[in-house]
Amino acid sequence: MKANPQPTPPTWADKLLTWACASHLHESILGDLHEEFYFQAERIGERRARLRYWREALGFIKPRYIRRQKSPYPATFLFSHDMIRNYFTIAWRTLAHNKTYSFINIVGLSIGLAAAMLIVLYSKDDVSFDRFHTNNPRIYRVANRYMAPNGQQTGVTGISGYLPGPKFAAGVPEIQAYVRLMQEQHDIKTGAGIRSEIVFHTDSAFFSIFSFPLLSGNPATALNNPRSVVISEEMAQKQFGTSDALGKTLTVRTGEKNTGFEPYTVTGIAKTCPQNSSIRFDILMPLVVKPADMERSMNWFNTFLNTFVLLAPGSNLTQVERKINAVYNADAKEAIREVARKYDMRDKKEYLLQPFTNIHLNAGLPPDNGLEGRTNPQLAYILSGIAVFILLIACINFINLTVARSLKRAKEIGVRKVVGSGRMQLMAQFLGESFLLCSAAFALGLVLVQAALPTFNHLANKALAISYLFDIKLMMGYLVLFLATGLLAGFYPALVLSGYSPVKTLYNRLQLSGKNYLQTSLVVLQFAIASFLIVGTLTIYAQFDYLTSKDLGYNDKHLVSVDKQNLTREEAFRLRQELGKDPNIIAVAPKNAGRWNTSAKVNGNTEIAFTIEAVDPEFLPAIEVPVRMGRNFSHAFPADSTHSVLVNEAFVKQAGWKNPIGQIVDFWYDNARYTVVGVTRDYHYTDLNEKIGPQVFTMKHDIPYGRFLVKIKPGTETGSLRHIAATYARLFPLNAYTYKFMDDENLKKYESEAKWKQIMLFSTMLTIFISCIGLFGLATLSAERRTKEIGIRKVLGASVNSIVHLLTSDFLKLVCISFIFAFPMAWYAIDKWLQNYPYRIDISALTFIQAGLLAVSVAVVTVSFQSIRAALMNPVESLGNE
């Protein structure tokens, strides 16, 4: 009382009461409380009066005081027919009145939705891979890993050999069945010709483990006879012209050496494998393993096929894994010892089981060795990111445009409020409008998905169909997407618009041109995303150009590669003679097929891993790789084939040789020591995604030739190819002839980059397009809002230029601000991406300048259309309509 001459009642208690109690009681309750407070403060002091105040105030927190007063007027019925009809009429009129915005809103949103739908389709497809097998949680692939003595994992692979399947099934009771799946390429007689086809060899349990339905034939016995074959519907059509081919004969040559064709009876026609299956076979044959092969313990280390096992229901995976390793360690004891001795192998091999459904998206143990659908999980993430971006931008547009347009509808809202519309009704109206637009966009989106699906399938390497969409789970997903988009897009306008005070809107006092931070920040976000993607696209393009145009170190032009399995040295000699008869053929160089990696010791005891190439003296001149030091192989040195090797510069560098000529490369496991006679210049023998590693050229006989390169004269492709084909058919009548141009092949190595390029270009264009239509809408609105200002400016003597500048610069500022956010992020992202490539472009400022210029110019073009129109308007018209 001494310090504070004017005691005040606790404000928080007042706030609480104001919030809790019905408004019509506020006055008398608070009035009484205050009066009492001042009375008591006089009597018993402020502190106790406050306490008492609280006690009294809390006494009013009762249902009696909380219950709101019933309105004396009839409650507005939210779902009155007339009002709902009115909402539709008004919604339709606003849409029809503002055709541009409506178009922008709907098209923008539908593109965003379509993008999101495509991604959902894509991810559904990825996740659904291999899930259609009814045995599913119980199917596992036998994989193995190598563990170093220190317990570190040194390698892991899903490839196994003949032995694990049968041995594990015999030794572990939980394993009910096993199936091995081996991919091979066989020649098949087709009428008069020969075609090379991919064939899978498998065990008879194949159809009992996997759910591949047979159209005809008995799945239990189809693969029992070693002379039987199961073909797909598609293959039956291709081979026999009918899918009713049961019992017909397929003539196949399976022998490793040039044995003849043998007849196989078709015992089953399978439905063509679904595209979300890792196993996609056209021809299925029984796997015949010689008993001797099953006995050889060393076959534990001979791996080339996939083995799947079916576990009994309720098996404990850890226990089964322990048991199979026990079987392996017991059965392969001899082989393990031999490998350790012969190859100095210290790592321990351990078997593990990988769930079948886990294969498709697994990067460490991917679908390989005949399994299809190897995919880059990163791509799915990036795609989803892009879809979210696009959906986000489309929603931003929607919000931006609806808010901006609704500023013009302020009067409507004012009138609605005056004639008794409640806030709930207004919110319902605006949310309803948003959902209406959203469903229109949704319908259009579905049409767009249907239209874009072929292109998308091509880009994503999928065979998706719109029928995928008609699935309960996906429908639910789309419903959620629909609701989320509708809410997201309609929520802000509904909340803000319904809060306008009718007095302000009706007296035109609402400030329409105030600083709209939400709108500006949304535009900034939009353009940040767009310029981020532009930088990404430019970089991917530059990197792709770099990869495809970089000098590979050898000449791949006019170089034809022809496959021939087990090309012997004599055959190669005859081939060269025969082909050489055509003067257009410059060189013929046989070579091993595929890529051989091995290792050897140099400098006494240092082991180097390298790629080994079995060639002959013609090879290096044919591909125009110069020998830097020493000499090439030569027929003049007969000892070359047994004593000499050539190495590349990378090898010399890794070996640390000052004087490479005369050094020894020791293939210690074969007891063979070779002398380096020459050093070749480094060339990119594989794609540029890999650094040039050590490479050794040899004429050793134990690596078979598998193909030959033919250098032909430019411009003689037709004649030369005909000559090669004829010669091939004459010399090797039993082999299928295929040829490839090396430069085409090299381009094909960058298919994944090409796909990236397309996806990025596509999404960037979409993003820019959506951002632009959004910007266009905003510019239109801003020009319209400032019609009078522009009129007055013109009357006062402003030039068209200055007005265009005025209207454009606002938006350009925002675009420029967006760069501040986009460029550092883009720099970080492309830097990360480029790290994947050992041979890559440098990130240059030019990319960013280009991206910036592109974004700015696109924005200028978009905005200036409206700005110029507004600036050219006759002030008499804009000012006269008062």
Place this chain on the structure above:
Amino acid sequence: MNRSYLGEFEEIVLLTVAVMEGHAYGVGLAHEITEQTGRPVQLNQVHSALQRLEEKGMVKSEMGEPTAERGGRRKRLYTVTAYGQNTLKQVRDVRDGLWSRLVKPFTPALDV
């Protein structure tokens, strides 16, 4: 029963409203009742009694003039309606009747 039920506290409030002759409002009533009956009364009790009486139609209210000690808020002033007066009279008649039938009224020895 030809009248609505009237609680004991309601009756006191109603009577006090009648006594205060048009100047009855929340705090005033609370003070008056405390003074007259000697029992502590909370404001919310008075308010709920007044609300109930108003719902029964025994009092009616109107807003008075704003005063400074109420922070410029107006008082809600209550007056007894004819129905309220009737009810009070009936209550009194019942009691008077009962009292008059008391053969040997209590001696004031009870005043402690």
